[in-house]
Amino acid sequence: MDLSAYLVLDPGLCAGLGMVETARAAVAGGVGVVQLLHEQAGTAEMIEIGRALRVALEGTGAALVINDVVAAAVALRADGLHIGQGDMAVKKARSAIGPEMLLGLSVENQAHARAVDPHVVDYVGVSPVFGTPTKSDHAPPVGIDGLRRIVEICPVPAVCIGGLGPQHAGDVIGAGAAGLAVVSAVCGRPDPAAAARALGSAIAEARK
Numbered sequence: 001m002d003l004s005a006y007l008v009l010d011p012g013l014c015a016g017l018g019m020v021e022t023a024r025a026a027v028a029g030g031v032g033v034v035q036l037l038h039e040q041a042g043t044a045e046m047i048e049i050g051r052a053l054r055v056a057l058e059g060t061g062a063a064l065v066i067n068d069v070v071a072a073a074v075a076l077r078a079d080g081l082h083i084g085q086g087d088m089a090v091k092k093a094r095s096a097i098g099p100e101m102l103l104g105l106s107v108e109n110q111a112h113a114r115a116v117d118p119h120v121v122d123y124v125g126v127s128p129v130f131g132t133p134t135k136s137d138h139a140p141p142v143g144i145d146g147l148r149r150i151v152e153i154c155p156v157p158a159v160c161i162g163g164l165g166p167q168h169a170g171d172v173i174g175a176g177a178a179g180l181a182v183v184s185a186v187c188g189r190p191d192p193a194a195a196a197r198a199l200g201s202a203i204a205e206a207r208k
C-alpha cells in the first residue's frame with residue numbers, strides 16, 4: 001500500500017461530486033489509498049458504497065480502506081481497516097480481518113505510539129497534527145515536533161492527518177511521516193484530481 005497521499009472521504013464535504021467520483025478523480029490525480037469514512041452509515045450502506053468504490057478503483061492500484069466498520073471491511077475484502085483508540089481492541093480487529101488485510105490504528109500521543117504492536121498493526125495515523133473543523137471530536141493537535149517524536153517511537157510506518165495540505169508536505173515528510181492523509185484538501189474541491197496532483201507533487205518535492 002502506497003501511503004504517500006492518502007484520501008479520507010467525508011460524505012458531507014463530498015456532497016457535490018459524491019464520494020465515488022471524488023475518489024475516482026483523486027486516484028487519477030495520484031492518491032494511493034482511499035479510506036471510506038461515513039459516521040452515519042450502517043454496515044449495509046458501508047458495503048454498498050464500498051462496492052461502488054471498489055469498481056471505481058479497479059485496475060488503478062489504489063487501495064480501499066474501511067474506517068471503523070470491521071464487518072464491512074470483511075464483507076468487501078477491503079485492502080485495509082482503519083480503527084481509532086476508542087473503536088475496538090487491535091487484537092480483536094486483527095482476528096476479525098485475518099492476517100492479510102492491512103490494519104491501521106490512530107495514535108494521538110507518545111503513549112499510544114509506544115503501545116503499537118507491529119505484529120498486529122501495519123501502519124498508524126498520527127492524529128491530528130493540526131486542529132481541523134473536519135473532525136469535531138479530535139484529540140489535542142500534536143504539531144510538527146509532536147509528530148516527529150511519535151514517528152520516532154512508532155515501529156510501523158506513520159501517515160499523519162489533521163489540517164494538512166500540500167503546503168505541509170515538507171514539514172511532515174521531514175518529520176519522518178510516510179505520507180499525508182487529507183480530507184478537505186481534496187474533498188469538496190472544485191477539481192479533486194488537480195488537488196490530489198498538487199499533494200503528490202509537494203510530497204515528491206519534499207522527498208528530494
Ligand SMILES: Cc1ncc(COP(=O)(O)OP(=O)(O)O)c(N)n1
Nearest residue numbers: 068082083084085106125127161181
Ligand atoms: C489515516 C487516519 N488516521 C486517523 C484517523 C482517525 O480515526 P479515529 O480516531 O478512529 O476517528 P474517526 O475517523 O473514526 O472518526 C483516520 N480515520 N484515518
Ligand SMILES: Cc1ncsc1CCOP(=O)(O)O
Nearest residue numbers: 132134135162163182183184
Ligand atoms: C478523520 C480525521 N482524523 C483526525 S483529523 C481528521 C479529519 C482531517 O480532515 P482535514 O484533512 O480536512 O483536516
Ligand SMILES: [Mg+2]
Nearest residue numbers: 068083084087
Ligand atoms: Mg475510528
